[in-house]
Amino acid sequence: MSAFPHRHLIGIEGLRPDEIVFLLDEAEQWVDFNRQPRKCDDRLAGLTQVNAFFENSTRTLLSFEIAGNRLGAQVVNMHVAQSSVQKGETLLDTALTINAMRPDLFVMRHSLAGAAQQVADVMDCPVINGGDGAGEHPTQALLDALAIRRRKGRIEGLKVAICGDIRHSRVARSNRILLSALGADVRLVGPGELLPSPAELEGIATSTDLNEGISGADVVMMLRIQRERLEENTSACLEDYQERYCLTRERLKLAAPDAVVMHPGPINRGVEIAGDVADDGERSLILEQVELGVAVRMACLDILTREHRTS
Numbered sequence: 001m002s003a004f005p006h007r008h009l010i011g012i013e014g015l016r017p018d019e020i021v022f023l024l025d026e027a028e029q030w031v032d033f034n035r036q037p038r039k040c041d042d043r044l045a046g047l048t049q050v051n052a053f054f055e056n057s058t059r060t061l062l063s064f065e066i067a068g069n070r071l072g073a074q075v076v077n078m079h080v081a082q083s084s085v086q087k088g089e090t091l092l093d094t095a096l097t098i099n100a101m102r103p104d105l106f107v108m109r110h111s112l113a114g115a116a117q118q119v120a121d122v123m124d125c126p127v128i129n130g131g132d133g134a135g136e137h138p139t140q141a142l143l144d145a146l147a148i149r150r151r152k153g154r155i156e157g158l159k160v161a162i163c164g165d166i167r168h169s170r171v172a173r174s175n176r177i178l179l180s181a182l183g184a185d186v187r188l189v190g191p192g193e194l195l196p197s198p199a200e201l202e203g204i205a206t207s208t209d210l211n212e213g214i215s216g217a218d219v220v221m222m223l224r225i226q227r228e229r230l231e232e233n234t235s236a237c238l239e240d241y242q243e244r245y246c247l248t249r250e251r252l253k254l255a256a257p258d259a260v261v262m263h264p265g266p267i268n269r270g271v272e273i274a275g276d277v278a279d280d281g282e283r284s285l286i287l288e289q290v291e292l293g294v295a296v297r298m299a300c301l302d303i304l305t306r307e308h309r310t311s
């Protein structure tokens, strides 16, 4: 059996711990490659990679584009704002249309949870989920895990506090699943209204108090409020949000002395994270996360096309 027996990468859910470690190990190999002045490999030469992002993105879209280019693929971005989606074409009709052009890889982001799976069900090539609503964001969790593993040397046994808008965050979900699968002790911290439903939280440690939630943590992962996904009546809990949930230098003292701070971006300075904490070169991994995102995406593009390239 292949070390990665999946055709698509839709979520972390359903991956075995050894499959996750395999993806991380493969990504690790691209880190030094990406630090060279010349960054070209031709293993995806002749393959067409289509990126279709129906939701805004800076890091994810650009790093998938850079990753494909560095591996020699022909990378094409669909311009959603100028596409027939604006004329009422459905997601599945759009997917079938792109599929007819015979891409070899399809990377997508969409506001609907489950969208990537729906598209994967009708497409002939591997589909990578770059974020589906409040569903999953598997490559973000992989790059976060790689950043933690490189800094801390391990994931097992680490105390990780994921803080902020957990309920609407695909990053929180994918990270919780991945980090728990690799043996980290994960806690979710945020206002009650922004924590998932009790059914989803079974067996997971939570706190509505940031000071308590981050105390002793080895990793403090901060998340943006997903304003685009908030239900109308949620604004009440946001009034004193900064005061209660912003990670300040003072608060960070409650975490382990060598704790690192993470954030998938985009950050809202002074809302969920103080500017000086985000910019702290010793503690903050934020820009390293971005750097490692390219390596992780190169590994995913490479692994998912391996069989196709050699058949």
Ligand code: NCD
Residues within 6 Å of the ligand: 059, 060, 131, 137, 140, 170, 171, 223, 224, 264, 265, 266
């Ligand atoms: C995240 C996303 O889009 O899910 N950003 C990212 O991919 N780096 C987080 C967010 O938008 O808050």
